[in-house]
Structures are given as structure tokens and as C-alpha cells.
Amino acid sequence: xxxxxxxxxxxxxxxxxxxxxxxxxxxxxxxxxxxxxxxxxxxxxxxxxxxxxxxxxxxxxxxxxxxxxxxxxxxxxxxxxxxxxxxxxxxxxxxxxxxxxxxxxxxxxxxxxxxxxxxxxxxxxxxxxxxxxxxxxxxxxxxxxxxxxxxxxxxxxxxxxxxxxxxxxxxxxxxxxxxxxxxxxxxxxxxxxxxxxxxxxxxxxxxxxxxxxxxxxxxxxxxxxxxxxxxxxxxxxxxxxxxxxxxxxxxxxxxxxxxxxxxxxxxxxxxxxxxxxxxxxxxxxxxxxxxxxxxxxxx
Amino acid sequence: xxxxxxxxxxxxxxxxxxxxxxxxxxxxxxxxxxxxxxxxxxxxxxxxxxxxxxxxxxxxxxxxxxxxxxxxxxxxxxxxxxxxxxxxxxxxxxxxxxxxxxxxxxxxxxxxxxxxxxxxxxxxxxxxxxxxxxxxxxxxxxxxxxxxxxxxxxxxxxxxxxxxxxxxxxxxxxxxxxxxxxxxxxxxxxxxxxxxxxxxxxxxxxxxxxxxxxxxxxxxxxxxxxxxxxxxxxxxxxxxxxxxxxxxxxxxxxxxxxxxxxxxxxxxxxxxxxxxxxxxxxxxxxxxxxxxxxxxxxx
Numbered sequence: 001x002x003x004x005x006x007x008x009x010x011x012x013x014x015x016x017x018x019x020x021x022x023x024x025x026x027x028x029x030x031x032x033x034x035x036x037x038x039x040x041x042x043x044x045x046x047x048x049x050x051x052x053x054x055x056x057x058x059x060x061x062x063x064x065x066x067x068x069x070x071x072x073x074x075x076x077x078x079x080x081x082x083x084x085x086x087x088x089x090x091x092x093x094x095x096x097x098x099x100x101x102x103x104x105x106x107x108x109x110x111x112x113x114x115x116x117x118x119x120x121x122x123x124x125x126x127x128x129x130x131x132x133x134x135x136x137x138x139x140x141x142x143x144x145x146x147x148x149x150x151x152x153x154x155x156x157x158x159x160x161x162x163x164x165x166x167x168x169x170x171x172x173x174x175x176x177x178x179x180x181x182x183x184x185x186x187x188x189x190x191x192x193x194x195x196x197x198x199x200x201x202x203x204x205x206x207x208x209x210x211x212x213x214x215x216x217x218x219x220x221x222x223x224x225x226x227x228x229x230x231x232x233x234x235x236x237x238x239x240x241x242x243x244x245x246x247x248x249x250x251x252x253x254x255x256x257x258x259x260x261x262x263x264x265x266x267x268x269x270x271x272x273x274x275x276x277x278x279x280x281x282x283x284x285x286x287x288x289x290x291x292x293x294x295x296x297x298x299x
Numbered sequence: 300x301x302x303x304x305x306x307x308x309x310x311x312x313x314x315x316x317x318x319x320x321x322x323x324x325x326x327x328x329x330x331x332x333x334x335x336x337x338x339x340x341x342x343x344x345x346x347x348x349x350x351x352x353x354x355x356x357x358x359x360x361x362x363x364x365x366x367x368x369x370x371x372x373x374x375x376x377x378x379x380x381x382x383x384x385x386x387x388x389x390x391x392x393x394x395x396x397x398x399x400x401x402x403x404x405x406x407x408x409x410x411x412x413x414x415x416x417x418x419x420x421x422x423x424x425x426x427x428x429x430x431x432x433x434x435x436x437x438x439x440x441x442x443x444x445x446x447x448x449x450x451x452x453x454x455x456x457x458x459x460x461x462x463x464x465x466x467x468x469x470x471x472x473x474x475x476x477x478x479x480x481x482x483x484x485x486x487x488x489x490x491x492x493x494x495x496x497x498x499x500x501x502x503x504x505x506x507x508x509x510x511x512x513x514x515x516x517x518x519x520x521x522x523x524x525x526x527x528x529x530x531x532x533x534x535x536x537x538x539x540x541x542x543x544x545x546x547x548x549x550x551x552x553x554x555x556x557x558x559x560x561x562x563x564x565x566x567x568x569x570x571x572x573x574x575x576x577x578x579x580x581x582x583x584x585x586x587x588x589x590x591x592x593x594x595x596x597x598x
Binding site: 003006008009011012015027028030032065085089092245248249251252253254285286289290292293294296297 | 302305307308310311314326327329364384388391547548550551552553584585588589591592593595596
């Protein structure tokens, strides 16, 4: 039920960057992002008949659709001012969108409240869950099949994707350098790796890579990444935008800003990747049309 | 050297249209459109060391890159007011962009002039050539492998793509309904099929589907299509734009207007496809950022 990753190569993109680039795109995964790998694995493997999560982003849509396929009930807690298209998508996938006023109640408070009300319910985390890492590991095993690659770059928010890739490559017996790509504006993972312990931010960053606004890595993910990651590249907002535009112009690929982080990392630290064959994981493609049009127009 | 077609399914798109849709996207083909299939087949199979074509669009880029790979020389005649990005792309693929003032000289005049000057040169047609149809037939053979499909919709300009698909399906021994999608503003192919003979327009249409502005079908293509095509759907400009936006919103797919014609045909003649499993061929993705941003913003 997982769709295989879509591999895209653009000779113009590779030549422009002086780095051999293979795009591993999850933008055509069910619900438009890699999150479906984890959501499907969670919904399939827990015995509960109901799932509950707080998410205004890709995980909510992914869990909603996985539950619809598996004929389980699903409730997604979302801020009431979430983009209409996101609320609409969750509902189209058959879930209940539970809208809250975050000035009156936090997402966690509402999740706890609902968990007490609902029976036979599993609270799904978007990233700090062994089933999430196991779900994402399927992408690592797929990347392990690309014989020419020597380096993988994956975006880092909560760390579930990068940890899953590290684990999947290990399962496949393939040792490739895995590098994280994180917004410089939300660099808690880079700081955690430098400090050797988990660093938590207090307030959410306003980076345009909204999938990487998490306050900290998941604990399970940090344990995997501090061993398995060959460093993190911090990517500026301008480099993220440039990467979105390069993907549009030279690879015909619509990516959301978080999805373009890995290519942004090549722009940010070009020397590190020169002469290598780099698999850039494009994690998702769900971006509002008006925002995307602005990004294209602001070149 | 041909990249296989990328198959994309979006449950939200299929549900919205009430038709099971499988997108067969050539937007990630080398040079961003199906034209590379033909260009490669022509450049590889003619003995000439030099190729020459008039094209301001996807065929020019495709032929330029095919010749670069095959280490042949290539000249593309283009109007001097072609979009800068298109001239740049042809040059990046190693070809000579021969820019002309079309008020002073037609493309054909310039091609004839160059053909007389250059030695060992083959004049490549973008669509009226057996090698072009044979190149495009590879896509028909690939579509023949999709077991669930019962109908294929392909855009029709010069007719090389649709004719190639008909031929490829026949070679694979698969009998599927193949339907053409043509801009209502440039409906010479629909009129030709109705008349039973080749109809030629005098002036180029201004349809936004610029790949379908050809004045008539190629003669070879018409011979194949009048037998093999199960009709042509005429698509309005608004339906083409709606299809571009639907592909963006519900399938994360960047398509050029010509590439969205097949999905536009489903919008234009919904009843015809209800209950079917339809493979929509998305022929290419090369569209200017500013124009694309306008399309998204004008929803």
C-alpha cells in the first residue's frame, strides 16, 4: 500500500550544481508526502479501532487516509486557523477535523481531553514512535537499491525521516553517508548533535519550511541520528526558496519548502558534495498555490 | 536512454472527477517532455553527423540533448523573440540556436538555406516522420503494461504522440480505446477526422496549449489516427487551465498547458469517461515560471 519513491534525474540540475543529483521524490506518495509511510505503518499495526493525532500538516492527511483504507476512525486536532485546503483534505480522507482555538487550549490539552472521551483510541505521534521510524525505514531500503549513490541528504524536523532512512539503509546492509538538512532558523537538531544531548527550543520557528518547525528531535530519533548521521547542513531561507525554484525550473518538480531542504543543503555547502552522487530526498509537495506562485514570482 | 513514463495516481483527483485516473507523466522524461523519445530515435537512427530542425518548443531541446549524447552536431532554428529560457535550454544542451526574424524569413526558408550550407545534415521533423512515430510508440508499449487501464487520452497537435501510442499498443497486442485531446481553438484534427481528409489551418491558433498550435496533422499520423483513434475531445481554454490547476492541487504535478490537455478532456466530456479507468498522458512540463504563477493565481 506504500507507493515506491519516484526517482528523477535532471542533467541540467546536476550540471548547474556540479554535483550528480538524483531526486528521490515522495511528492507522489499517497497524500503527497513521505508521512504516509509512517501513518500507514502505525494505523496498520496498532490494534486500536480509532486513531488520534494533532497535526496541521502532512501527517494529519496521511493518517486520515491510512485510517480510511483500513476502515478505522480517525480524529485530527487542528488549529481553527489552519489553511482551509488542509482542513478540507483531512475531511476528504474521511477523518474528523477537530478545530481548536489555540489561544484557549493547546493541541496537547485537546488531544488528552479527546483521548479520555474516546474508547479504544491510539494517540499517534508524527515522529517519536518506533512504528514511525519503521514505516520510514522502507524509504531507506528503497534508496539502498540505487547503486550509483554515495550520499543521501534528508530534511530534518522531528528526525523521523532521517532516522528511518539510517535504519532502512542498515537493514539493507548498505553503508552510505546520510546528511541532514535543517533550516538555519530552526537548527535545534544541529545544536543537539554538537552538544551531544537533545536541545529543545521553547518557541516554534517561523521558517518557511513548516515541516521542520518542531521544537526538538524525537528521543528515539536522536538516539539513532547521533550515531548514524554524517552531519547536518543548516540551510538559509533564501537557499530553501532557491531550491524550490530550481526544482521547478530544471526538474519540473513541485516541492513544498520543507521538501526542498535537501537540495538547499547542496546550495548551502557546495564543496562538501562536489564530485559525489547525491540522493536528495524530496519529502513532500503539498504547498498552497498562492504561496507557491509568490515563490516563483520572487525569483 | 529513454526514461520510463512516471505513473501517478491521486485518489482525490479520481474521486473529484468520478473517473479512475492514472496519470502517465512525461514531465520527467529527459528534457521534460515526450519529445525526447522521438528525438532520440531520429538522432540515433539516421546516419548523418548533423541534425537540423525548426522548433521553438520541446522538440528543439529534445533533439539538442539527443545529439549531445550521441556526439552529433545540432542546429535549432528559432524565432529571435522565443522565450529566453528556451533559447538558453537549447544552448545548454550543446546545440546552436539559430535565431531568425520571422518577419523577414520563414522558419522553413531558413531551414532550407542552412540545409544547403551544411554538409551531411538531416532535417528532422517534430512529428511527420516514421522515426518519430516509432520513437513515440515506446510510450504506447509502456502504457500497454498497465493492466487496469481501459482508455488512453493523449494530446493531439501534429499527431505524432497519439499515432505513436496507437502503434505501440498495437505492437504490444493490447486493444485499448485511444482518444485524442485537442484545444477547441485549434481543432484541425477533429475537423480532419470528421471530414475524412486532412484539413489544414492557414494561421496558427493562439491557444495556450502551445504544443498544439500546429496547422495540421502530419500525413503519416493522420493515416494512423483515422483508423486507430476513438474520437477527439475538444477542450476549451478554461478547461485546459482548470486541468493545470487540478494537477497542481490534487496530484502535485507541474504540467505545461499542452500537457494538461488529456485531463482537460475528462473535464470537457465527463460522461464519456464515467466508470472507466483512464490513462491521461501528461506530455510535458516545461512552462515559464511567471506564466505558471499567473495560472495558479487566476483560479
